[in-house]
């Protein structure tokens with residue numbers, strides 16, 4: 192017997208271009224879940240699953256879809272397997288969130304959900320995160336982002352702290368100009384009201400006739416041609432090293448990164464440069480930030496990076512990174528000075544204000 196709608200678990204797709212703040216928003220939801228049990232599926236682009244590593248404090252199960260972009264899957268069987276696990280009676284989830292890769296075609300994910308044989312789930316809506324600071328440039332390069340926004344049920348205009356009032360208003364207008372009828376909320380660091388995911392915007396009470404996409408909508412909206420998918424123009428490079436990186440060489444690499452290299456994320460081990468911390472690294476467009484965190488006692492010390500861009504020379508980037516490794520590192524003054532270059536970009540996790548600069 193098919194469970195009643197109220198018994199079905201809503202599955203929300205969390206989408207948004209590379210680096211827009213999906214993982215940050217997801218972590219915010221997990222920290223402020225008000226007793227709700229949230230299952231998470233992370234779909235990462237790039238062979239090291241950085242996002243799965245950065246989703247903190249999970250409740251219930253987390254499964255990661257691993258390398259590659261889910262929207263390329265010819266059928267939904269892989270996703271269905273994960274959903275079966277998450278909807279098992281013992282797991283008792285209230286909502287499942289699928290964090291799509293920054294290059295995924297969200298409509299494809301939604302189509303897979305609608306086509307799923309799993310009768311314990313229902314489609315819970317599409318949330319599109321928009322980086323308010325990068326959107327004008329990204330939209331110009333990728334007009335197809337308009338299609339993603341049009342398909343969304345909720346648009347989160349994120350990184351409001353990085354833009355002025357008039358810039359934010361312009362982005363808001365650009366979102367409306369795509370023809371989107373979605374609710375728009377503004378946020379810094381993804382701090383939206385978690386209730387938005389459950390109720391009322393995406394919840395069971397809303398008037399589904401108004402916005403929830405039908406299969407026909409999706410077929411019409413979805414570029415049938417795989418060539419038009421965002422990720423076809425992008426390439427990812429994974430880099431992993433047990434040898435620490437030299438801070439000076441690595442910063443020189445970052446400072447001269449090619450324009451097409453839009454996104455870098457991962458963790459860096461600077462070895463004797465800072466033996467106590469691993470450095471989470473995020474670069475999005477022209478933005479760069481490090482967040483140090485103490486190594487845990489049994490943690491294997493490694494650098495793990497994923498670089499994503501278009502028109503990049505993967506082999507050359509890999510070589511340049513390999514040249515940043517420092518086999519014979521000593522705690523010298525030069526190394527300490529090299530770390531200053533890194534510390535200039537250090538931020539507190541999720542933008543929490545750091546200690547004041549002075550008295």
Ligand SMILES: Nc1nc2c(ncn2[C@@H]2O[C@H](COP(=O)(O)OP(=O)(O)OP(=O)(O)O)[C@@H](O)[C@H]2O)c(=O)[nH]1
Pocket residue numbers: 207208209210211212213214215216242292293294349350351352353378379380381454456473474475480541542
């Ligand atoms: N200034 C500012 N930075 C933010 C905000 N939200 C997220 N970030 C930062 O933006 C970077 C990317 O955030 P993520 O949450 O990893 O973005 P993502 O969309 O999951 O990235 P991909 O999975 O690579 O597509 C991180 O350094 C975040 O700390 C915000 O509202 N303001």
